[in-house]
Amino acid sequence: MCGIAAILSQDGPVDAAALRRATQALRHRGPDAERTWVSPSGRVGLGHTLLVINDPQGHQPIASEDGRLQIIVNGQFYDFKRIRAELEARGHRFRTRSDSEIALHLYEDLGAGCLEQLRGQFAFVIWDEETGRLFAARDRFGLKPFFYAEHEGVLYLASEAKALFAAGVPRGWDERGVYHWLLACPDERLSLFKGIRQVPPGHVLRAGGGGVRLERYWDLPASPRRRKSPGAPPAAASAEFDRVVERTRELTEEAVRLRMVAGVPVGCLISGGLDSSSVLGMAATCTDGPVAAFTVGFERREFDESAGAREMAAAAGADHTVVTLSDADLADHFADAVWHAETLQYNTHGAARYLLSRGVREAGYRSVLAGEGADEAFFGYEFLRAATGASRGGLGPRKLLRILSGLLRSPRRHHPTLAAVSPWLARLALLLPAAPSLFTRLSGGLGLIQSVCSRDFLHGFDGYDPYRTYYRRCKEAADLSRREPARRLLYLWQHSIFANYHMAADRLDMAHGVEVRLPFLDHELFEYCNSLPLAVLTDHAREKHLLRQAVRSYIPDSVYGAVKRPFMAPSAVGVEGPLHDFLQDTLRGEAMKAVPFVDAGAVGGVLDGLGGLGEWDRGSVDSLLLMLASVAVLQGRWGLGS
Numbered sequence: 097m098c099g100i101a102a103i104l105s106q107d108g109p110v111d112a113a114a115l116r117r118a119t120q121a122l123r124h125r126g127p128d129a130e131r132t133w134v135s136p137s138g139r140v141g142l143g144h145t146l147l148v149i150n151d152p153q154g155h156q157p158i159a160s161e162d163g164r165l166q167i168i169v170n171g172q173f174y175d176f177k178r179i180r181a182e183l184e185a186r187g188h189r190f191r192t193r194s195d196s197e198i199a200l201h202l203y204e205d206l207g208a209g210c211l212e213q214l215r216g217q218f219a220f221v222i223w224d225e226e227t228g229r230l231f232a233a234r235d236r237f238g239l240k241p242f243f244y245a246e247h248e249g250v251l252y253l254a255s256e257a258k259a260l261f262a263a264g265v266p267r268g269w270d271e272r273g274v275y276h277w278l279l280a281c282p283d284e285r286l287s288l289f290k291g292i293r294q295v296p297p298g299h300v301l302r303a304g305g306g307g308v309r310l311e312r313y314w315d316l317p318a319s320p321r322r323r324k325s326p327g328a329p330p331a332a333a334s335a336e337f338d339r340v341v342e343r344t345r346e347l348t349e350e351a352v353r354l355r356m357v358a359g360v361p362v363g364c365l366i367s368g369g370l371d372s373s374s375v376l377g378m379a380a381t382c383t384d385g386p387v388a389a390f391t392v393g394f395e396r397r398e399f400d401e402s403a404g405a406r407e408m409a410a411a412a413g414a415d416h417t418v419v420t421l422s423d424a425d426l427a428d429h430f431a432d433a434v435w436h437a438e439t440l441q442y443n444t445h446g447a448a449r450y451l452l453s454r455g456v457r458e459a460g461y462r463s464v465l466a467g468e469g470a471d472e473a474f475f476g477y478e479f480l481r482a483a484t485g486a487s488r489g490g491l492g493p494r495k496l497l498r499i500l501s502g503l504l505r506s507p508r509r510h511h512p513t514l515a516a517v518s519p520w521l522a523r524l525a526l527l528l529p530a531a532p533s534l535f536t537r538l539s540g541g542l543g544l545i546q547s548v549c550s551r552d553f554l555h556g557f558d559g560y561d562p563y564r565t566y567y568r569r570c571k572e573a574a575d576l577s578r579r580e581p582a583r584r585l586l587y588l589w590q591h592s593i594f595a596n597y598h599m600a601a602d603r604l605d606m607a608h609g610v611e612v613r614l615p616f617l618d619h620e621l622f623e624y625c626n627s628l629p630l631a632v633l634t635d636h637a638r639e640k641h642l643l644r645q646a647v648r649s650y651i652p653d654s655v656y657g658a659v660k661r662p663f664m665a666p667s668a669v670g671v672e673g674p675l676h677d678f679l680q681d682t683l684r685g686e687a688m689k690a691v692p693f694v695d696a697g698a699v700g701g702v703l704d705g706l707g708g709l710g711e712w713d714r715g716s717v718d719s720l721l722l723m724l725a726s727v728a729v730l731q732g733r734w735g736l737g738s
Contacts, residue, residue: 098156099125099606100168101143101259102221104230104251104303109138114263119143121262122255124436125170125606133157133166140223140230144168147609149463150359154194157223160204161189164226167203169196170255171218171240172613174354179213193359196220203231208300211313215354215619219295221253229304236314236619237469238284238297238595241602244308245292251303256603257292257438261734265291268737271556274693277440278545278723281562282596288438288730297595314619316587318578319626340632343624344646351618352378355465363388363456363464364414365612367663368404370640370647370655371467371476375615377650379465380412388461389414392452395422396666404654411652419455421448423666427678430722431729436607439600440726442719444665444675450604457608468598469616472590473625474640475582475633476660480589483582484634544720548702553693566592582630669706669718679703682725687732699724 099122103110115132123130126145134141144156149172157166176195179202184190188201202210203222208231217239221232232253234242244253245265252260261267268290276283284296295301298314356362356379364379366372366389380387389409393402402418409416426447433450434441456464471477475484546554570576570591576584605612625633633642639660648656668675682688683703689696702717709717730736
């Protein structure tokens with residue numbers, strides 16, 4: 097895991113000083129070494145900061161044997177030792193012991209086809225000095241960040257937007273990106289910043305004589321629709337399910353085992369829930385000594401779940417550390433977490449993750465496994481399970497319409513209903529029959545958000561519906577009509593909130609030079625789960641029954657039988673103290689007043705009314721105010737304009 101930056105100039109030599117500034121801005125991602133390189137032609141510059149995981153001498157860029165190609169990589173390629181041996185058998189000579197180098201030699205042999213052979217989480221750039229062409233790629237799920245911008249005829253690429261600013265890309269808000277973010281529909285191609293875009297997950301970027309082009313190289317395959325067939329005898333059905341369980345166990349074990357291979361000790365992040373406990377249980381079998389496990393805990397008891405994590409750690413024989421946080425800790429580090437994540441935070445999870453990663457690094461670890469992705473692979477979210485029931489007739493369109501109509505008629509003082517915010521989102525709720533609670537939250541939150549936006553900002557989007565735009569683009573790109581309704585919803589989730597918000601945790605972890613490896617987002621395991629009938633994943637009273645059966649021997653009874661609980665971090669609304677004070681100070685400050693798309697007076701009105709909020713409204717207001725605090729932090733740190 098590292099930081100990468102690249103500059104490509106078509107008309108003149110690259111600015112070496114700008115490249116150094118961009119690379120230095122990523123030093124937290126790679127605190128062990130920093131290198132920059134400018135090509136003999138002067139047309140391209142590559143920068144890299146190194147976090148040593150496999151090779152202390154794995155400095156980059158790395159050149160091919162003939163010097164024609166140069167590569168910089170952020171991320172990890174798993175199963176690299178096998179691939180390296182095959183490449184060496186074909187005559188390739190390696191300069192380092194780093195896993196990164198396999199991508200360079202695979203590209204020599206296969207061109208863009210190298211991506212089919214790469215298994216991991218990555219963003220990389222390859223420069224071909226002979227042809228004058230640049231090839232860049234981002235991993236399938238967007239686990240590693242990758243931003244780019246074109247400014248005055250120069251192409252800039254980097255792991256984080258702050259590096260592009262450091263290189264000289266102008267600082268400003270991207271109003272369309274902000275609008276999508278505020279309405280809970282972040283687009284995987286956009287960012288919050290003017291002129292800065294993301295290489296979407298599963299895409300390559302090519303640049304050279306023909307300009308900049310994005311091409312998709314991978315997408316989650318559409319599962320074949322299965323017609324109802326006569327019920328199989330119970331014994332046959334049981335035997336088939338046992339085979340699925342066994343294959344799931346094998347793929348999960350392999351995903352964990354491959355991610356335990358490193359030149360440094362690898363620990364685990366655990367919450368005590370099924371997903372992270374499964375990973376820890378399997379990881380414990382891959383080492384001779386105890387695995388280091390890390391948990392975030394909270395002084396506010398109603399949010400603290402560290403007791404369950406302690407029980408799992410004891411069962412696995414792990415060396416367990418709990419990083420216990422106070423509200424003051426979260427308030428003091430919220431701004432740093434936002435600056436590193438470069439996203440809007442809906443809650444205090446980001447600050448908690450930022451501080452947990454700091455604790456991991458202080459304990460001497462720089463690589464850990466975590467359980468994210470299991471809810472997507474095994475349909476663990478309640479809204480996905482509800483959509484599955486609807487697609488099989490458990491919650492038909494007529495009943496959904498009645499539920500949604502009642503939702504939209506429910507009184508909402510001070511802000512419009514979901515239908516008023518987005519008539520198309522109301523239709524989307526029927527098209528993608530998710531749990532009503534999902535749309536309840538949207539209904540309450542979106543109107544509140546619009547109530548604090550400036551009129552000019554909102555008028556600029558008259559007639560523009562981000563949900564419609566986003567759905568149509570996904571429909572064209574992924575042929576959503578071939579997917580079952582529940583899998584359509586999963587697809588939209590993965591390419592919006594998941595890729596842009598959940599995976600932004602990478603930047604929180606890498607703020608302290610800690611890489612997090614995610615076995616459940618191994619694409620071979622995920623594709624297998626995606627190929628299964630929905631009934632195998634969801635036809636059980638308990639969520640993720642398939643996963644529970646597959647990992648049964650690795651987890652204690654208490655974890656196997658536990659009901660899923662979402663991870664909750666302390667709220668800022670409704671409790672006097674440091675978080676409340678942080679919001680008041682930040683949202684009434686000068687940075688908030690300088691944000692071009694926010695009505696600071698309306699924000700003050702929301703703050704003035706906090707004392708009269710009912711319990712039901714606090715969740716929406718808490719998310720709204722923390723998002724606005726994120727906006728104020730980014731405005732204050734970077735002085736963004738419109």
